Amino acid sequence: MVQDLLSAQGLRMDGRRHNELRQIQCKLGVLESELFTHKNRCDGSAYMLHGNTKVIASISGPKHPSKSSGKKDESFIFNVRVKFATFSKNGERQKVLKNSKKLGEIEINLKNIFKSVILVEKYEKSQLDLNIEVLQHDGGSEICTIVNTATLALIDAGICMKEYVCACTASLTNDGLALLDVSHLEEICGGPTLTIAALPRIGDHEQSVAFIELSQKFYLKDLNKIFDCCQLGCEKIRTILDEAIRGNAYEHVNSDLTSN
Amino acid sequence: MANVKINLLINKPKYSAHIEESNSRIFTTGEVITEQKDFMRGHGTYLEDGFIKSSVVGVAKQINKLISVVPLKSKYVGEIGDVIVGRVTEISKKRWKIDTNSRLDSVLLISSINLPGGELRRRNAEDEQSMRKLLQEEDLLSAEVQNVYTDGSLSLHTRSLKYGKLSQGILISVSPSLIKRRKNHFHNLPCGISVIIGNNGYIWVAPIVNVEEQGGGFAQCLDPVSKGDRETIVRVKNCIQALSACYVMIYDTSIMYAYEESMKYDVKELLNQDTMYEVGFNAKQRILQLE
Amino acid sequence: MAYNPLSEAEKIFILHGVQDDFRNDGRTRNDFRPMELQTNVIASASGSARFCIANSDILVGIKPEIDIPSPNKPNEGKIEFLVDCSANALLDFEGRGGEELASEITNCLKLTYSSPYAFDLKSLCILPKFQCWKLYVDILILQCAGNLYDAISLAVKCALYNLRIPRVTSALLDGGNVDLVLSDDPSDCDRINAESLPILMTVCKIGDYCIVDPSIDEENCSTSSAVVGVSGNKITTIKTISGGSFHADTLNNLIDLTITTAKYLNEKLLKSLKQEERQMESNKIQKCSFLN
Numbered sequence: 001m002v003q004d005l006l007s008a009q010g011l012r013m014d015g016r017r018h019n020e021l022r023q024i025q026c027k028l029g030v031l032e033s034e035l036f037t038h039k040n041r042c043d044g045s046a047y048m049l050h051g052n053t054k055v056i057a058s059i060s061g062p063k064h065p066s067k068s069s070g071k072k073d074e075s076f077i078f079n080v081r082v083k084f085a086t087f088s089k090n091g092e093r094q095k096v097l098k099n100s101k102k103l104g105e106i107e108i109n110l111k112n113i114f115k116s117v118i119l120v121e122k123y124e125k126s127q128l129d130l131n132i133e134v135l136q137h138d139g140g141s142e143i144c145t146i147v148n149t150a151t152l153a154l155i156d157a158g159i160c161m162k163e164y165v166c167a168c169t170a171s172l173t174n175d176g177l178a179l180l181d182v183s184h185l186e187e188i189c190g191g192p193t194l195t196i197a198a199l200p201r202i203g204d205h206e207q208s209v210a211f212i213e214l215s216q217k218f219y220l221k222d223l224n225k226i227f228d229c230c231q232l233g234c235e236k237i238r239t240i241l242d243e244a245i246r247g248n249a250y251e252h253v254n255s256d257l258t259s260n
Numbered sequence: 261m262a263n264v265k266i267n268l269l270i271n272k273p274k275y276s277a278h279i280e281e282s283n284s285r286i287f288t289t290g291e292v293i294t295e296q297k298d299f300m301r302g303h304g305t306y307l308e309d310g311f312i313k314s315s316v317v318g319v320a321k322q323i324n325k326l327i328s329v330v331p332l333k334s335k336y337v338g339e340i341g342d343v344i345v346g347r348v349t350e351i352s353k354k355r356w357k358i359d360t361n362s363r364l365d366s367v368l369l370i371s372s373i374n375l376p377g378g379e380l381r382r383r384n385a386e387d388e389q390s391m392r393k394l395l396q397e398e399d400l401l402s403a404e405v406q407n408v409y410t411d412g413s414l415s416l417h418t419r420s421l422k423y424g425k426l427s428q429g430i431l432i433s434v435s436p437s438l439i440k441r442r443k444n445h446f447h448n449l450p451c452g453i454s455v456i457i458g459n460n461g462y463i464w465v466a467p468i469v470n471v472e473e474q475g476g477g478f479a480q481c482l483d484p485v486s487k488g489d490r491e492t493i494v495r496v497k498n499c500i501q502a503l504s505a506c507y508v509m510i511y512d513t514s515i516m517y518a519y520e521e522s523m524k525y526d527v528k529e530l531l532n533q534d535t536m537y538e539v540g541f542n543a544k545q546r547i548l549q550l551e
Numbered sequence: 552m553a554y555n556p557l558s559e560a561e562k563i564f565i566l567h568g569v570q571d572d573f574r575n576d577g578r579t580r581n582d583f584r585p586m587e588l589q590t591n592v593i594a595s596a597s598g599s600a601r602f603c604i605a606n607s608d609i610l611v612g613i614k615p616e617i618d619i620p621s622p623n624k625p626n627e628g629k630i631e632f633l634v635d636c637s638a639n640a641l642l643d644f645e646g647r648g649g650e651e652l653a654s655e656i657t658n659c660l661k662l663t664y665s666s667p668y669a670f671d672l673k674s675l676c677i678l679p680k681f682q683c684w685k686l687y688v689d690i691l692i693l694q695c696a697g698n699l700y701d702a703i704s705l706a707v708k709c710a711l712y713n714l715r716i717p718r719v720t721s722a723l724l725d726g727g728n729v730d731l732v733l734s735d736d737p738s739d740c741d742r743i744n745a746e747s748l749p750i751l752m753t754v755c756k757i758g759d760y761c762i763v764d765p766s767i768d769e770e771n772c773s774t775s776s777a778v779v780g781v782s783g784n785k786i787t788t789i790k791t792i793s794g795g796s797f798h799a800d801t802l803n804n805l806i807d808l809t810i811t812t813a814k815y816l817n818e819k820l821l822k823s824l825k826q827e828e829r830q831m832e833s834n835k836i837q838k839c840s841f842l843n
Contacts, residue, residue, distance in 0.1 A: 029333070031608070031694050042694070044333065052594070056693065062335060062363040086633065086689040087596040087612030093687045096633070119306055119315055125411055126363045133691065135610070136595050155289060158334025160315035162306065163290035201290070242288060249286045249317055249332055251507060262763065262812045263582040266823040269589035269601065270830065347556060398556040428564040430575055480560050484567040494577045527577030531605075532585050 005173045005186050013185050021181045022051035024240050028156040028248045031058055044157025048149040054136040055145050057153035062126040076120045077127040080107045084134045113197050113210045119160040138184040141169045147197050155245055164241055167197035168233030170226050172218055178229035192216035194226050198234040207231050287314035287329050302328030336361045336436040336460035338414040342405040343445040345458035348395050356395055361460045364413040372417035394478050400426040402456050422446055427480040429466025430497045434504040436461035440511040447512045451519055453492050465493050498530035506540030518543040555767045565772045569757040583764040590713035598714025602706035606696035609703050611710035618685035628675020628683040632660040634690045659790055663780030666787040669749040678722045681729045697767040700778045704751035712745035712824050749782040750817055752809045761805055763812055781813035
């Protein structure tokens with residue numbers, strides 16, 4: 001049976017309580033390239049440290065579709081590329097993955113998630129490129145960090161969206177207590193893991209979920225519990241993102257955009 | 261001897277504008293701005309459940325009943341009458357495609373330019389073939405926004421002597437939201453050089469040229485620029501980058517303030533981040549005192 | 552190369568600037584842009600560094616692995632480089648163009664590190680003929696603002712300085728099998744002497760003059776450029792990049808220029824690395840945050 005994920009004192013393996021997130025640090029506009037005047041510059045970027053995972057996301061566009069993209073029928077072209085650095089994982093060096101199934105899956109998921117929140121009609125005929133580089137990770141739920149970093153980068157680039165997208169994971173102990181933000185250790189110990197990417201609304205609006213993924217099995221009666229836990233996590237992450245975004249914004253606003 | 265300076269990132273000070281109580285309220289993505297009832301939604305907003313919500317992060321702006329949110333950083337969204345600086349990316353039949361830092365390439369029709377010397381255009385094939393003589397790929401030009409198409413792309417015109425091909429100088433690119441909208445975007449600064457502050461965030465710094473002598477704005481002067489002018493141009497360029505790094509609105513006065521603040525340093529010292537921020541912040545302080 | 556369009560007039564402006572010894576950002580022909588460095592940025596790598604020259608932003612991570620020496624060099628270890636033109640840098644790198652540039656830089660690094668004066672591969676040997684260390688040096692270009700060769704070689708040097716290879720306490724040959732014992736103590740490790748590790752230096756010829764540390768625009772204006780690998784007083788490699796040709800005399804001057812400049816740069820770099828190390832020790836910060 002699964003090893004107990006919670007000690008008698010109610011602490012997890014890394015000393016967190018059941019409803020605590022791992023450490024999150026984030027920053028917008030890390031790849032500032034105001035020196036470039038060509039079309040292929042980086043228009044927005046963000047960096048996030050979540051637990052042991054470090055991710056950089058950058059945006060290029062919206063811009064005139066490059067000729068190589070060729071798809072003329074599609075009104076809005078959204079390219080996503082995810083890469084893992086060869087040194088990103090502990091232990092053995094990772095092979096350079098190109099067009100692997102794992103990356104392809106993450107890319108498609110990201111595409112679907114963000115196409116549902118970006119106000120696509122504003123970007124007809126143009127192309128938007130999202131590039132993700134995972135610099136460091138300990139396996140497991142890096143998709144959450146990727147989604148959260150991508151949200152920040154899109155906001156940094158001034159892309160019109162309906163809402164922040166926040167992603168989070170949750171698991172379940174043997175006693176049926178939901179655990180927030182599953183670490184790699186907890187994941188390999190074998191609890192079920194639920195991953196969601198949600199649009200947590202401000203106020204008392206219902207959250208809507210853009211992405212959901214479940215690994216392993218548990219009783220249906222527990223689903224609500226674990227789902228609620230995930231949603232709570234998304235709200236917490238939203239607060240963290242919001243703080244970073246507002247902090248970044250106030251630096252700009254000192255120069256008073258309203259004087260226009 | 262070479263000049264080499266290596267800084268340690270662990271010692272990098274965190275430059276942040278000290279946050280003051282600001283009247284302007286920041287709206288973030290998804291935040292409700294107001295009920296829909298009496299307002300119209302503009303750029304950077306969307307409608308949901310009867311509320312106008314912000315779709316970007318920025319400051320709300322209200323003009324009569326139109327509410328829009330200006331994002332801190334974004335591509336240029338053109339308006340008719342804006343002055344822009346752009347670069348030719350492609351020549352096709354009867355039109356130039358121009359990169360104006362917008363979402364889509366802008367268009368300059370051959371019918372929207374004044375030919376050199378005020379010559380009238382002969383509408384024939386030869387005329388179209390000689391387009392490259394006027395403007396070729398990668399040339400820079402200043403122009404005005406004539407029209408905004410429904411898909412958001414811009415059509416430009418250069419039907420004034422002040423617009424046309426740009427000659428020697430330096431192009432700087434900043435966020436379009438940092439450009440202050442003013443009556444005049446062409447300035448001859450008191451330090452003896454000229455700047456064109458494009459609404460699209462492209463800024464052109466160049467020696468002063470006499471417009472009348474240029475005859476229609478497609479001739480170029482390729483004589484060496486004097487060392488004095490060159491120093492001033494580069495200094496102004498570094499100052500504009502300092503302003504941009506400190507998020508100071510860019511217009512003639514702020515550029516001159518930064519220029520004056522920078523005088524105690526060598527031009528190349530302005531590349532160092534601490535000097536750059538000092539110049540930017542000092543200029544910002546002086547602007548705040550002005551208000 | 553990274554593509555940044557420039558009109559003829561802009562190019563002429565840059566050309567005259569180089570002639571006047573006053574470049575487009577105020578530097579003289581021999582000046583470098585401000586640089587920044589941080590080592591130990593990636594916890595999952597045994598050695599890592601981030602190095603920036605202005606906006607050219609490079610991240611290097613090194614992982615050592617145990618390998619078998621190649622039969623013709625039984626008492627030498629191995630080192631392998633891989634440059635990744637991450638799309639974060641410039642999307643021009645996407646597709647073939649990026650791969651070409653990446654393999655060009657990778658080859659140049661390989662060449663310059665293959666000289667025994669520059670890097671002693673023997674120190675990576677554990678048990679001749681049977682076991683050696685293979686260093687995988689992986690390079691990510693986060694952002695490019697010109698002068699990639701210099702930035703990458705400096706970043707690699709910093710990461711090698713930062714590298715900690717686990718110490719092998721005993722290596723025994725038992726029949727045909729090798730029995731390795733690695734030290735349990737993570738602080739007990741071998742380091743590499745970084746002092747004479749080579750630096751690549753790009754020199755661009757614009758008009759009649761040579762400049763160091765070219766920006767993207769200057770790279771576009773140059774008629775010919777060369778990369779010289781310098782280790783101490785010796786050059787370990789020389790390679791022309793992009794088209795164009797040099798006059799033999801120019802080449803001689805160019806090599807003199809790179810040797811003196813690289814020597815000075817090397818001193819500064821080692822000083823900064825040592826200063827960082829002292830600070831990290833005295834503050835006891837085990838901070839591993841990549842961007843602070």
